[in-house]
Amino acid sequence: MLHPLSAPNYADRIGFAHLTRKAFEGVDLHPLRDQLLARIAEGTAQAGEGLDLSLIAQLLGEKEAGLVIQTEVLAFHQLFRTPSTAPKPGLRVLALAADIDMGGNTPIEFLLEGSDIELLTLYVIKGSGLPETLPDHDVAIVVASDSEECREALTVIEQAAPRWPRPLLNRPDLIGNLDRDKLYRLLADVPGLDIPATVHATRAQLLDLSQGRIVCGDITEELHFPMIARPRGSHAGVGLAKLDDAAALAAYLVERQEQDFFVARFVDYASPDGLYRKYRLAMVDGKPYACHMAIADRWDIWYLNAYMAFSEEKRAEEAVFMLDFDRAFAARHRHALDEMSRRVGLDYFIVDCAENQSGELLVFEADNTAVVHNMDSPVVFPYKPPQMRKIFAAFTAMLSRHAKARDEAGEGSAA
Template sequence: MRPEPEAALSHRSVVPRPRCAERIGLARLTRAAEAGHDLRPLWRRLISRLLDGTIEAGEGLDLSVIAQLLGDKEAGLAIQNAILSSHQLFRSPCAAKPPRLRVLALAAATDIGSNTPIEFLLESSGIELTTLYVMPDIDWPDWLPDHDVAMVIASDSEDCRNALDKIADAMTHWPRPLLNPPQLIGNLDRDRLHGLLDGIAGLEIPPTIGVTREQLSLLSQSRLAPSELSSGVSFPVIARPLGSHAGKGLAKLDDAVAVEHYLDEHPQDSFFVSRFVDYRSDDGLFRKYRIVFIDGQPYACHLAIAGRWDIWYLNAAMADSADKRNEEATFMRTFDSGFAQRHRAALAGLSKRIGLDYFTVDCAETKQGSLLIFEADNTAIVHDMDPPDVFPYKVPQMRKVFDAFAAMLHRRAGRRCEAAA
């Protein structure tokens, strides 16, 4: 069933309105956990209400988030599924009353890392956020809350595909500007991204190939060469289980013996494999940059520096090194005239081909000076939770990012108003 949002928005005075459940939200709960607050007392209080049947829908969704933050993803998803089976609309806290703008986020029923964490971008904006969880086996609500702009926040992960298809089917009927169209989100798959970005001047992205366990087994026995998986691939290779995130299961395999050991430790049936690129700098350290694109414009998000190739911000120990933080501060301060200028053509080409209104890229610089792309994502977290006494330079930079995101939403809503006028 397709929704009829135009009619729903136009006749909301005569159509029964399902209540938008109020929630604490992902941003506030994550911020509390990062600050060291013990979420277990709240977990116990809410789980008691869940068990005796008195829990509110918003409390139930918060309980799901808390479970995942405490490390119990399976329980969190089970609670979420139970809540979403009867309620799909949720409102996050808003810093202004009345709100300056209203955004409807279209989400999938998945873990907390597979929808755009949009709350972090809007916390202080005075923009009201309502999230609709699009359920493949549940009809669209007969009524949708009034909003100025909508945004798809589901990812390209396998468990979001049905929700993206359902949103795509409804797009032609949507009465408001809709950001991050679902058909473009699907292009962010690791094995599709190379084909999308290949050939951009100044940009390097190794092909990512989907392989079976049987193929890796043959590779481990030297009965298959890496080049037989894909032209130009040789040891060492990078492997990860299909659908893995945040470096889980990521490994550099130097030879057939390493492949054998990897399979012993990872029971999955499907994997991604790509060519390893040694991107260390002249000082022997590796540098990974996160860039966020907002309405086609790149912004610095972070720089992680470490002596290991499999780097992300949490394992780079940036808080322990003043030299690393000084370099990151310089990267942010000089981004427009430095990094963004050096890779102007590559960044512009990448933004145009991906085409999303909002997304992030994790990347590096090769020894030859090219922009090396690791992945593009619409759900990577962009936040301001780093302690300002340790990272004082991040406060103005993240405010710049958040303001740019809010300004984009206002522009898109304004275009709708101008068109209507």
């Protein structure tokens, strides 16, 4: 039962964006880690410092240790504040997060960069659920992902959603649409959009396929070699492979220990010049924005392995992509993007996509937790800061619009 809003009992923290930026810029985080460890040893550390220490450990590659610290902190304190840079906040946003690694919640702090918004993050913990009295806020947004580890948190929020006292964005029942094996069913018949069927396959099924006891069509009708395989639940390309035939599948299974996988047909989306171009879009309030364009001579491309910083020619093409986005890429795929946004139904999400060789929008995945940031060097990427600020402005305008709509509708209703 949700009770009236109260003055929040939060703990301040340095926060995700600030610490990640330091790591990105090459700042040595070990001295800060040691300082926080000393405060914990003395018994003088605050809850926010404990959460910062958890993140520092993860940024230093100590993921398991960081998660242990985080879980220990969240056992006794769940509400944290990332202060606004403005003397007086213009808006109070409540982010509803899960106890998961640093990539498992929407990195909303980056999106609020330079704004007058005060961010409160409430961790919805297994067994604890939501507090009886919610902290006062103007608008709330669910930042937990569609991953298995977040299911319980999403269920708790979903049960409370109909009685939420403020506008609630990225509603939990819609976040599940982003699962790899659900998204393709949701978007399968959108005109001008190509999304390969991504289906769950067990290790036993793939072993049978590799040994000729079953055929691709026994797993799903449109599957064929070459195919894409990845361990279920993996991210950032971990375990991702293109398998050309049964022998390649057999060799892949020798290397992987997982029991569950996602498989899909391979789409050769190479451009006429032989290079692959992969795009990241932010969908904000139903409108697409360009986040980046990665260009490489390999199909398994993401921004880091495209080495964009080392190619003036690639960066020049990315700059044109961003500059002309509204009248070029977004215009070409307007109907597909509009329909995708409508069906997914989220206020904010990210799409990784390309164009197939027929010119259709080829969708690889969509999620609500990919990092959209303004950390790249303005010297090397002078065209990026204005584009990132455009996305941030759209995001904060969306939050303000929902808060304002509620105010205009009266105290008791949500936008």
